[in-house]
Amino acid sequence: MDMMKVHQHARALYDAHGDKAQAEAARNAKKYEDAGDEAEAEIWRAIQRAISEMRGPNQS
Secondary structure (H helix, E strand, O other): OOHHHHHHHHHHHHHHHHHHHHHHHHHHHHHHHHOOOHHHHHHHHHHHHHHHHHHOOOOO
């Protein structure tokens, strides 16, 4: 999946789940990893990273 699509999916997931989107992407990555689908798991890890970038650094 190209980076444009990754960012589109990340934005849609973030819009739908808010602050829980990153955890949702991590769950999906784990699900596919456990199923042996490493390619799909890597896509979800990329989506997770994109969500992290969108959220920016943690603030205290």
